[in-house]
Amino acid sequence: MAPVTERGEEMYALVERLYPLCRSITGDGVRATLDIVGEYIPLHVHEVPTGTQVLDWTVPQEWNIRDAYIADTAGNRVVDFAASSLHVLGYSVPVAKTMPLSELRAHLHTLPDHPSWVPYRTSYYKPDWGFCLTQETLDAMPDGEYEVRIDSTLADGHLTYAEHVVPGQVADEVIVSCHVCHPSLANDNMAGVAVATFLARALAEETPYYTYRFIFAPGTIGAITWLARNAERVERVKHGLVLACAGDPGALTYKQSRRGDAEIDRVLRHVLAASERPHRVVEFTPYGYDERQYCSPGFNLGVGSLTRTPYAGYPEYHTSADNLDFVSPEAMADTFAVCREAFAVLDRNRRYLNLSPYGEPQLGRRGLYDALGGRSDTKQAQMAMLWVLNLSDGEHSLLDVAERSGLPFDTVADAAGVLHEAGLIKT
Amino acid sequence: MAPVTERGEEMYALVERLYPLCRSITGDGVRATLDIVGEYIPLHVHEVPTGTQVLDWTVPQEWNIRDAYIADTAGNRVVDFAASSLHVLGYSVPVAKTMPLSELRAHLHTLPDHPSWVPYRTSYYKPDWGFCLTQETLDAMPDGEYEVRIDSTLADGHLTYAEHVVPGQVADEVIVSCHVCHPSLANDNMAGVAVATFLARALAEETPYYTYRFIFAPGTIGAITWLARNAERVERVKHGLVLACAGDPGALTYKQSRRGDAEIDRVLRHVLAASERPHRVVEFTPYGYDERQYCSPGFNLGVGSLTRTPYAGYPEYHTSADNLDFVSPEAMADTFAVCREAFAVLDRNRRYLNLSPYGEPQLGRRGLYDALGGRSDTKQAQMAMLWVLNLSDGEHSLLDVAERSGLPFDTVADAAGVLHEAGLIKT
Amino acid sequence: MAPVTERGEEMYALVERLYPLCRSITGDGVRATLDIVGEYIPLHVHEVPTGTQVLDWTVPQEWNIRDAYIADTAGNRVVDFAASSLHVLGYSVPVAKTMPLSELRAHLHTLPDHPSWVPYRTSYYKPDWGFCLTQETLDAMPDGEYEVRIDSTLADGHLTYAEHVVPGQVADEVIVSCHVCHPSLANDNMAGVAVATFLARALAEETPYYTYRFIFAPGTIGAITWLARNAERVERVKHGLVLACAGDPGALTYKQSRRGDAEIDRVLRHVLAASERPHRVVEFTPYGYDERQYCSPGFNLGVGSLTRTPYAGYPEYHTSADNLDFVSPEAMADTFAVCREAFAVLDRNRRYLNLSPYGEPQLGRRGLYDALGGRSDTKQAQMAMLWVLNLSDGEHSLLDVAERSGLPFDTVADAAGVLHEAGLIKT
Incomplete structure (x- = not known):
């Protein structure tokens, strides 16, 4: 178990480095994330201009943010983006105003059921601004005037994603895809990014049968952009895995591809059952992570999704409680091990x-x-x-x-x- | 629930009117029945002459009956057709004789296990005569001579059936078929006739997607006659339901078509399961009601059968205990509701x-x-x-x-x- | 039940006659076995010369043995072939030596877990010699010199197998195959030989629909030889059963053909279930008896295997404990009855x-x-x-x-x- 533990610790260290960055579907946070991953495995980074048509979608303006806060009349920052990237509604338009709490409330997001947690909220496609904070903070805010400031820009720029390819004996490909657009959430999805990174490193030590392509891209729009730009390559994608929520303490969950009997589905079912790990295998649903795009009916790829506790299946999901305490080296090492076993079966299955x-x-x-x-x-x-x-x-x-x-x-x-x-x- | 109850009461009132008539597979009882139904929905009544070849069968002579009784030597009617249409064996040839009880016994049908009930018996295709009576009546009949009289006629005439069509947006048809040949039996099948009648009335208030054809015909020979005369229409019959035993207190039973996976089968299974009613879904068997004909291998139509307690599944079946107390407005309203839900799903299922x-x-x-x-x-x-x-x-x-x-x-x-x-x- | 019991006793009597003979995959023991079976049903005996190429195999040299023993220095036979044909390793090359026990041990086979049983061992395709004995005998053998003698010959000759055909109404065939190569083992397979012999006799009393071909051949090489010499006939083989272990006290086990849904599979499943006997139906595996050859992927015949306790499924398997006490007339009569019922269904199934x-x-x-x-x-x-x-x-x-x-x-x-x-x- 020693090497596994060591690799687990290395993956955890990578999560620790990536966790604080403020990521979104575009912007410098994604670039900084890919820079760090690029220290582990060489990455081919793609920059796709704002306005590019990708399938039914259009690449949006690039969003960047430098500072954001709500301050009381004494100038104390009651909510401060510097403390956590979750505090600002993703893709908030710039704002600099003073307004009474009564007016501000419409822009504040809390979790009344978990009063000490900060929610994660976004508004990518409808111009809006807002703050996410704990219910406790909100309850402690006296009525009165507040200074509200979001120093962000929404401007023409680029959508950024990256690929890493491990060449195999054949040109047929296995894709491993993980989203890199969530800000300070550890399990969703820096743990997935870390497991994918170390899988790529491990595969590079051999010449696998299939060519393995790792895709690090923002959720939804990133996968759609990749699919739009790789129309001819898609025919060579024989199998794939969307990796997410790879580090929480729950048992592994494999969500089958839309086909349900794709080879990747059979391989994961077999490997999980043979391993005698507690695990769940669930049917495809058109919701969750980017399997939604890979398994849209036009593509219908043999792409499943491996998580520990699945999408929206734990209370910490999309809150500040999905932090570095929520993920562990052991859980990531376990996710890594199952992926390795699955790829080994896939590679030898003739x-x-x-x-x-x-x-x-x-x-x-x-x-x-x-x-x-x-x-x-x-x-x-x-x-x-x-x-x-x-x-x-x-x-x-x-x-x-x-x-x-x-x-x-x-x-x-x-x-x-x-x-x-x-x-x-x-x- | 008020409108359902009102419709239930209306359906029950229709059953009350139809119940006393002496129906058989031909004759004026069927005509009188269709006349009453025709007061609720317009009917196209067909008269098919005796001797007409219909598939492997021939339309038989028409049977009509005016009076029938067994009288003792004092002239007291011990068994009297005027009291119940069940008392005479269906299709009895005329008879006017005096004979000892010992000789008469071979023509008497009782139910020893239910001594106070009168059985329902017929002899359509073998010339015969007989009486059905309670075991109690038989036990009380002293030996001796009896006057036996059946004032019936068997003569060339017609087989009568009727159709009602609710035009839809497409020419593809759903048939709803119910038998109208049983004499004074309430559940089998005046309840089915009443539910079908009110379904036709409800559908006429809208323009359904499919064209709905309601068939009121004598069992077996009626369905065979309809099929023989509608060879080209059968191709347009996409779905169908045979309605019977629609008013007893039991749970609903859906008997699947011979195909087992016809759309009507899936729809009924879905609607019954989704409704969370207690219910049963059973496999096709080549016995029961006119699904036997619609699902013969040459036609193999997607026609299932909806009943409450199924064919021959209750002790009152084909006895005088299948009377107006055995059926209820609530049960008929419930059968009606499930049919409506099923047709709604069928009509929207694209x-x-x-x-x-x-x-x-x-x-x-x-x-x-x-x-x-x-x-x-x-x-x-x-x-x-x-x-x-x-x-x-x-x-x-x-x-x-x-x-x-x-x-x-x-x-x-x-x-x-x-x-x-x-x-x-x-x- | 009297006729069944009588037939059971007759089958048991046949097993008693066949049991003592020293059979192997070639040689006079097989011939003597077929001579006895030939007294019950006419057999067509085939002799195939050594060196004949049969599929991927070659017919080996013929092995015959007259005497074999281990004697102590006083001349006492410690192990004597005359006492049981199991005592000599099948296909032992001749040997006449004196050697110390320490050297002899490498040639001795025992069953330490069943110290009073003699194992059955062979070395058909690697020249070797050896003795099989009880652990008790071995433990009682003092160190010292022993005279070792195996008076066998391995020489060009023939492989012997036999067929019996019951002509049917059609040329399509059902084969019933049983191995005749095991020495003094009662259940494996003299019981199978006896049941097959009496099935052939019973079928001959009628004209069955199918033509039934009974094959009595040494295991593996015999079936391979039959298949090699009947390439064109194989197309007419519609169904088949390999009969083995037909007389032990266990419940019947039907092992399905490789196809799993061959008609013979459905018939045996049906007959066993309808009979309400305790029984097991198991999946095909490419191990066991000659179904391995009939169900090789190139032939893929609809041939299943009927046994009582299956191959290697009982401790007495391939030991001296598979003796005349291990099989019974009742068990053989029961196996016989199920085969008869299965053939009756097969013959009427249209x-x-x-x-x-x-x-x-x-x-x-x-x-x-x-x-x-x-x-x-x-x-x-x-x-x-x-x-x-x-x-x-x-x-x-x-x-x-x-x-x-x-x-x-x-x-x-x-x-x-x-x-x-x-x-x-x-x-």
Whole structure:
């Protein structure tokens, strides 16, 4: 477990660095985030100009913010953006006014049920401004005048996203996508960004079968922009995972692709079940993270979503309580491990054709079968060979063989390797 | 609930009027029945001559009866047709004899297990005569001579059935079929006739999507006659319901069509489950009511059967205990309500095509999406729009969307309406 | 039950005669076995020369053995082949040596967990020699010199197998295959041989629909040889059963064919379920008996395997405890009865076409339907006719009808016979 723990600690350290930045769907916060990730893995950063048409959408103006606060008449900052990037409504237009609390209230967002938490709110597509604060802070604010200041700009600029590619033996791709647009929320989604980053690093140490493409992009508009700009590449995307909420203490949840029987769905179901971890597998819904876009009916990609506690499934979701205490090195290491296992299965999952399909080939002659007959304890490796031979009719994958035989996938894949070497099966 | 109760009372009043008539598969009892129904909805009455070949069958001679009795030597009528139309074996040939009880017994039908009930028996296709009476009456009859008289005629004439059509927006049809051949039995099937009549009246107040055809015909031979005379129309029959036993106190039972996955089957299953009524859904069997004919393998129509307690499923079935006390306004109103809900779903159940299938269309721009982001309580109407967009690939109906999403069908259909109006989907 | 018991006793008597012989995959033990079976049913015996290429295999040299023993220095035979054919490793090369126990041990096979049982071991394809003995005998052998003698020959000769054919009304075949290569093991497989022999005798008393071919051949190499020499016949093999372990006290186990939905699979599932015997139905695995060869992907025949306790599923498996006490006349009679029932269903299972598929044909006119209407207790035979008519669309077999209706197969098949005679259905 030592290397896992070490990697867990490294991922957690990355989350710690990324957490304080004020991200949004555009702007310098995203750029700063990608700069840090770029210290771990090389990134290809794309800048897409405001106004660019992307599918049914248009790249919006770029939003940047320097300062924001609500101050009382004594000049004390009651709410201060410097304390947390959550305090300002995302994409707030600039404002500099003095107004009574009664008028200000319409711009204040709190969580009455969790009076000490700050909510996360945005208004990307309707010009608005506002502050998010604890209910306790609001309750303590006396009536009277307040100075309200948001020093932000909304101007033509760019939408920023990045890619990292691990070349494989084939051009067919697996995409791993995570959103990088949320401000100071740890589980949603700096934990996902950290797990993706370290997956990319681990894959680079080998030459995987598939080409793995990591996409770091703002939610919704970022995935839509990537899809709009990669129309021809989409045909090469055979499998994919949207990674989010990768560090909370809950059990893993795999949300299946829209297809429900895509290979990635079967692989994740198999790996999670075989691992005997507590976990949940849920049906696709057209809500959540960017699987919404990858699984829109026109694309209908084999892309599922792996989270721990899923989207909106925990009280800390989209609040200041989704902080560095809410995520752990152990949870991230566990998410990482399952992704690695899933990619390993995906990479070895082939369909073979038995070249000697009439009767069993004589394995003994080839040194692949016990010489002594009559014993009742046949070895697992031998059983795996018989299963691979029997089901290698071009219709069954090695995952089919593993599931039908009840044997571990690795045993089955190893048996296929031996048979392939002996010239008994071909791809 | 007031209007439902009022309609229930109206339906019950119709059953009260129809109940005493002596119906059979032909004859003036059927005509009188249709005359009364015709006071509620306009009927097109068909008269098909004796001897007409209909599929594998031939329209039989017409049977009419004026009087029938068994009298003792003192002239007292021990069994009297005037008291109940059940007392005579249906299609009895005329008889006027005096005979000892010992000889008469072979023509007497009783229910020893229910000694105070009169059974309902017929002999349509084998010339015979007989009386049905209570076991108590039979037990009280002393040995000796009895005068036996059945003043009936079996002669060339016609088979009578009727249709009522509610024109829809399309020529594709939904048939609602109920048998009108049983004499004084309330649940089987004057309750079904009453519910069908009021369904026709309710549908006429709107222009439904489908054209609804109500068929009031004698069992078996009537449905066969209708099918024989409507060979070309059958192709337009997309869905159908056989209505029977619509007024007893039992829970609703939907018997699926032979296909088992016809749209009507899915609709009824959905509506009954969504209504949270106690109910049963059962497989098709080639026995029961006229679904036997509509679902014969050559036609194989999408026609199911809705009853409360099903065919032969209650002790009162085909006895004098199936009387006006056995049916209730409440039960008929409940059957009526489920039919209405089912027709409403059927009428709105369309397949749409998402015109913007690559990624999600930007609903916010069109005023269809919350401006404020980040909240975890997304509205049901919004979820319904996302589901309709995601599944509108030409393969999924709105009922599919409702079932896969778990959202109410109406919410889904309303969302489809909004999206259709916004030009985002088409049929 | 008397005839069954008598047949059970006869089968047991056959097992008693066959049990002592020393069989292997070639040699005079197989010939002697087939000679005895040939006294019950005529056999066509095939002799295939050593060196013949059969699929991926080659017919090996023929093995024969006259004597074998381990004797102590006093000349006492500590282990003696004359006492049990299990004592010598199958296919042992000849040996005549004196050696210390320490050297001999590498050639001795025991069952430490069952110290009083002798294991069954072979070395067909790697030249070797050895003895099988009880652990108790081994423990009692003092260190010191032993005379070791195996008077066997391995020389060019033949592989022997036999066939018995019961001609049917059609050339399509059902094969019943059982292995005849195991030495003194009663359940595995002299019980299977006996049940097969008596099935052949019983079938010969009638003319079955299918042609039944019984194959008595050594395991693996025998089935492979049969398949290699019957390439064109294989297309006519529609169904099959591998019979083994037919006499132990356990419940019946049916192992499905590789297809899983072959007709033989459905028939055995149906017959076992309908019989209300305790039983198990298990999935195909590419291990066990000669279903491994018949169900190799190139052939993929509809061949299942019927056993009582399955392959390697009991401690006595492949040991001296699989003796005449382990099998019983009752168990063999029970296996026999299920095979008979299965063949009866298979032979009657046809697809019919309703010649009057539009509406129900008028059964009453043809004397096939109760004249008296209205009763709620419809006869099973009448229901079976309605079911056969309704499902005879060319897609449903009589077994489908039986399963969907819940009626006994025989009732359904009898109804089909009546309808066929009436000209209402055709094959």
